[in-house]
Amino acid sequence: MEHTVKSYEAELMQLDHKLTQMGGLVEQLLGNAFQSLERRDPGLAAAAIASDRAIDQMQREIEEQAVSMIARRQPMAQDLRQIVSTLKVAGDLERIGDLAKNIAKRALAVAAESHPKSLISGLRHMSELAMASLKNVLDAYSSRDDEKALAVWRADQDIDALYNSVFRELLTYMMEDPRNIGLCTHLLFGAKNIERIGDHATNVAETVHYMVTGTPLVDDRPKGDTTSTMPIKPDPKGS
Amino acid sequence: MEHTVKSYEAELMQLDHKLTQMGGLVEQLLGNAFQSLERRDPGLAAAAIASDRAIDQMQREIEEQAVSMIARRQPMAQDLRQIVSTLKVAGDLERIGDLAKNIAKRALAVAAESHPKSLISGLRHMSELAMASLKNVLDAYSSRDDEKALAVWRADQDIDALYNSVFRELLTYMMEDPRNIGLCTHLLFGAKNIERIGDHATNVAETVHYMVTGTPLVDDRPKGDTTSTMPIKPDPKGS
Numbered sequence: 001m002e003h004t005v006k007s008y009e010a011e012l013m014q015l016d017h018k019l020t021q022m023g024g025l026v027e028q029l030l031g032n033a034f035q036s037l038e039r040r041d042p043g044l045a046a047a048a049i050a051s052d053r054a055i056d057q058m059q060r061e062i063e064e065q066a067v068s069m070i071a072r073r074q075p076m077a078q079d080l081r082q083i084v085s086t087l088k089v090a091g092d093l094e095r096i097g098d099l100a101k102n103i104a105k106r107a108l109a110v111a112a113e114s115h116p117k118s119l120i121s122g123l124r125h126m127s128e129l130a131m132a133s134l135k136n137v138l139d140a141y142s143s144r145d146d147e148k149a150l151a152v153w154r155a156d157q158d159i160d161a162l163y164n165s166v167f168r169e170l171l172t173y174m175m176e177d178p179r180n181i182g183l184c185t186h187l188l189f190g191a192k193n194i195e196r197i198g199d200h201a202t203n204v205a206e207t208v209h210y211m212v213t214g215t216p217l218v219d220d221r222p223k224g225d226t227t228s229t230m231p232i233k234p235d236p237k238g239s
Numbered sequence: 240m241e242h243t244v245k246s247y248e249a250e251l252m253q254l255d256h257k258l259t260q261m262g263g264l265v266e267q268l269l270g271n272a273f274q275s276l277e278r279r280d281p282g283l284a285a286a287a288i289a290s291d292r293a294i295d296q297m298q299r300e301i302e303e304q305a306v307s308m309i310a311r312r313q314p315m316a317q318d319l320r321q322i323v324s325t326l327k328v329a330g331d332l333e334r335i336g337d338l339a340k341n342i343a344k345r346a347l348a349v350a351a352e353s354h355p356k357s358l359i360s361g362l363r364h365m366s367e368l369a370m371a372s373l374k375n376v377l378d379a380y381s382s383r384d385d386e387k388a389l390a391v392w393r394a395d396q397d398i399d400a401l402y403n404s405v406f407r408e409l410l411t412y413m414m415e416d417p418r419n420i421g422l423c424t425h426l427l428f429g430a431k432n433i434e435r436i437g438d439h440a441t442n443v444a445e446t447v448h449y450m451v452t453g454t455p456l457v458d459d460r461p462k463g464d465t466t467s468t469m470p471i472k473p474d475p476k477g478s
Binding site (some may be wrong): 014067070071074075076077080081087091102105106108109170171174175176178181184185186188189192216228229230 | 297298302306309310313314315316319320323326330341344345347348410413414415417421424427428431455467468469
């Protein structure tokens, strides 16, 4: 067995630091993935896709370190809560990385197509909101700021509302001209990925709330994404 | 503080039992969700949607019990690995529940539309494979059967391959007739949800492998879903 001279507090801080680093990488990947889609830049898309590997690796390291700390240090109450929270946040960040990577893959697929500027503007707005949520919730984690976490939790409604309108808009484009279907399908999945990234940011917000207050957020979050139950009638022009 | 008379082994078995119960509920939800889509049965869809709440609640209970056990019992090595694995599996099962619930929501959206039998047959096949993977990986968990877990891990390629062909087929339908776009969009997302359910089953397989052998599955899983990078050319008939 390895003897460690590091103090418990130093180990906790190191775990926290690693999570912050991981969050930074995920922010970067998300930004690059969306830019590669907007600018139709296959090189940037490929770089974004490749960067997800380092994020996965960091999640594994955080998990290993957290489990090892629980085993060696046998933390109680508040400390245990923090370690468990770190595990959960790392899980959500890993998922955000996956979703962002998928956006970059779709950027590769549509790189050769020219898409109307207006088509991407809704997606850009969604992506800006999602990136703000990610940034704010990582700040809330670092500063143990419950109010800031709750603000992210509430703001997800805006992303959902925007997703609904982007969803409708893309379907209208598809109905207007079948040549738009391939492109719009990729953009639809891209928009859905951003909406899911927002959901993961709210998961992190819930974890921060639990970590800071010791009580889970039990309220049902107001869900704004209604596209799943939206019966889509074809555009008259298309029928 | 509550005094407990239960033995450590009894507590571990109880945690395991709860996870098995949760797995059973998720299997049921997934079956009902797909049937509600295939049969266009809004009542069954609503029941499936409602049943997800109990699954979320069970995940919270498993998390609480697991964290409380770590804090009170301070388990080492093998026992700690089992508790951490239970936490992870509960997380994947919760996500599978969410994805299945989303399929049921889409069933509500398309309940009024009549869809060609051939359109749903690819989805049914996908759904059968995903349900088999879920069942097998839950069995592998219960019996600590690494071989069975690895078989699920490998079989996910088949779900991905099927998803690719369903994806192409749905896009072709959309291009042939814009009136299919609304329905096919919901079925596309439904198919993607099933593909994701397969991914979560492989996550569980990886956790079972780790739990049984003590070493992570580090190989990159052969990924069969290539739709993200598939540049879709419009059907000539549609242009």
